[in-house]
Amino acid sequence: MPPGKDIPKDIVQRDRVFYGRRRGRRLRAGMEALLEERLPELLVELPGTPDAMLDPRTLFPPETRGIWLEIGFGGGEHLAAQAEANPDVGFIGSEPFMNGVASLLRHCEDRGLSNVRIYPDDVRDLLAVLPDGCLDRIAVLFADPWPKKRHHPRRIIQHGTIADFHRLLKPGGELRLATDDMGYLRWMLARATAHRGFRWLARGPQDWRLRPEDWPETRYEAKARAQGRQPAFMRFERLDTGG
Template identity: 50%
Template sequence: MVISAASPTPKAASRGKRPTSPTRSSARSKLSERPERQRRLVYGRRKGPALSAHQERLRETLLPTLALHLEAGRDPRRYFANVDDVWLEVGYGGGEHLLWQAQQHPHIGLIGAEPYISGTAKLLSKLDQTPISNIRLYEDDARDIIEALPDASIGRAFILFPDPWPKTRHHKRRFVQMDTLDAFARILKPGAELRFASDDAGYLAYALERLMAHPAFCWTANGPSDWKTRTSDWPPTRYEAKELHGAPVFLRFVRT
């Protein structure tokens, strides 16, 4: 499945209705047979360049005040002083998007998961200059958070430019798998939004096939402009400006 300007427009464009796809039934049956439920591993780098003395100091002083200490079944709003809802970002990188969302939505708690230590170090430097109270950070596997969350407790989730793992033998390492979507379906509130972005055509097709096949998610797209352009509350980041190799695609799915 390739997303392009020539791609057919989904027949059902409104929220709460699933865009029709002639291959959905066959895709779902094929996906259910794939060996995606495997022993959990965390792939990718944990460390990058050596941290500066200032970054090391922030890890010792600032990070403990923002670190998420998981408690199974705990209402995620209780990780914050006073928020109305909680959103989750998987793999926040340098934290630009996470910080922007937290600044724009002071009554929303933002939980970010990022195992890459250098990414968290960059975010801590930003937070040192712009203190903010509605962010919590988890420096490990996002699936730990998802497992600990109670049902229907998250109002929005972001999976933005994850590692595409382009080699076929590495596809099982991709974050978007059917069992991962099962987990998101459990923790997302009805009507909550799942946002996915990538510039890798192979991963986009892979993710879209699974999202379209999953009964709990509805694609909100009316036509190509909806996946070729970001919404006003979806800020660009320096990572996108410097690191992307293809045209980014922005997918928005609603939990039905």
């Protein structure tokens, strides 16, 4: 079938152009040193040969209970808090913004975490090399909303990424999404609920307004609330169907 015919536009438009920032204001010397000394130990590297896959279990000790992926972890405070609360889980965080990576490394040092690995780049390249059913949870929290219509193809949540998440999660696994942008909320819900392999775990009409207790606040959530915006929180179960 020629590209574009009968396929939603946002699937065929997926590309590997990253539109965010990789560097912000100059890092303090201590943070630069953390990047230089600690990142290589925690780095997730893509396989060097075409078509090779990366089994994420090889990144963690064999007794690790499960693997959770956080996409766009920002300053890393949510990821670090989850890693501390769940020491038997292996955490992979993906974030191309190096100031954020340095911040997560600082949290890992301060909390003495040994169950965190970092992919400091565009997550879509990582998703492509992970095998089916290798993840227990995926979180995408306050992803850039790209509110202008012409920028909607830049949104990380697309029909294609929802299909990737379904492929990568085990049955019973969980997808967590959050946003403070009502347009992006409708967009996310439309895409996640259009996929037959996910079930929205909302228990009542107000459910999405409440952040579950085992879901630490992120920096963007705090910023949104301070600016008077109501964040939304969604949990989806990966069903054993819809593949």
